[in-house]
Structures are given as C-alpha cells and as structure tokens.
Amino acid sequence: MSESWLYKWRDREPTAREVRRQQLAEEIEEIFHGSGGTYGSPKVFIELVRRGWRVSVNTVAKVMAELGLAGRKVRRRRSLTRPGKRAAAPDFVRRDFTAEEPDLVWAGDLTEIETGEGKLYLATVIDLYSRRLLGYAMAAHDADLVVASLNMAAATRGGDVRGVIMHTDRGSE
Structure with missing residues (x-):
C-alpha cells in the first residue's frame, strides 16, 4: 500500500454509510440515556422505528455494544x-x-x-x-x-x- 493512498483514505470525507451510522449512534445514545439506562436493544429498536428509522434490532445491538451501552434490568418489586x-x-x-x-x-x-x-x-x-x-x-x-x-x-x-x-x-x- 502506498503512503499517498493511506493519507488520501485518512483525510477523505466520511461516506454516507458512516454518516448514517454516526447519526444512528447518537440517536441510540439519546434513547438509552433518556430511559435512565434501562432500555436494552429491543426497546431502543422499537423507539427508533417509532422515530422513523429503518434499522434491524441486530444493528442496534451491535452499535450499543460498540458504545458500551447495556440495558439494566429493572427489578420487579x-x-x-x-x-x-x-x-x-x-x-x-x-x-x-x-x-x-x-x-x-x-x-x-x-x-x-x-x-x-x-x-x-x-x-x-x-x-x-x-x-x-x-x-x-x-x-x-x-x-x-x-x-x-x-x-x-x-x-x-x-x-x-x-x-x-x-x-x-x-x-x-
């Protein structure tokens, strides 16, 4: 791999896919923290669909794992x-x-x-x-x-x- 190609790749504009993934990550963080840290990927997925996102529950789970977000079980009294x-x-x-x-x-x-x-x-x-x-x-x-x-x-x-x-x-x- 040439050095010029490395710098070109590093300094390039983010792709549409990367931009969407970043927006998705921000939205997931907002929903997760809005729930008090209790929502797991299934509930975050449901909220994303309500907000108009077209995404799979597995993608939500993967992004949450990358962000280090894990839903907390609410203990039933x-x-x-x-x-x-x-x-x-x-x-x-x-x-x-x-x-x-x-x-x-x-x-x-x-x-x-x-x-x-x-x-x-x-x-x-x-x-x-x-x-x-x-x-x-x-x-x-x-x-x-x-x-x-x-x-x-x-x-x-x-x-x-x-x-x-x-x-x-x-x-x-």
Missing part, C-alpha cells in the same frame, strides 16, 4: 405477603371485626415502610372493641418485631391476656 408453609389457623373472628367487650379480640398487622435509609417495618396490635392501639414496634425486619408489639399490648392491659383472641391476616412477612 415482589410482594412479601405470601401464604405460609403451615396450614392457616382457624378463623375464630369469622371476618367480624367487632367485639362485644374490651380484650376479647385483638388484631395485628405488619406494614412495610420505605425510608431514605431502606425498609422499615411496623407491627401493630389494636383492640377491636375500642379500636385503640395497644402495642406497636418498629424495626428492620426480624421475627422479634411482632413479639415486641404483642408484649407492649399485654403490658398496656396489665399483663394478663388469657382468653384474648389474636387475629392477623394470612400474610407472611
């Missing part, structure tokens, strides 16, 4: 309430959330709260007669959380909880 492994306890309340007298039926629940520092869980116990909050506990998820709220409820009522029906939903945190 899954519900923590799911049936337990053991059979459910009998429903003594029979979906009637009232009580004839205090300390006959208590109800409890566990709630997940999103905070700036992560997840926090709140366990509560109420008396279904008065709807009064008897006990609560708040902490990172652990098994002692519910026990702590029950202990507070028992202490609120003087420590004697014989005969009290404790009702919770069937979720399992």
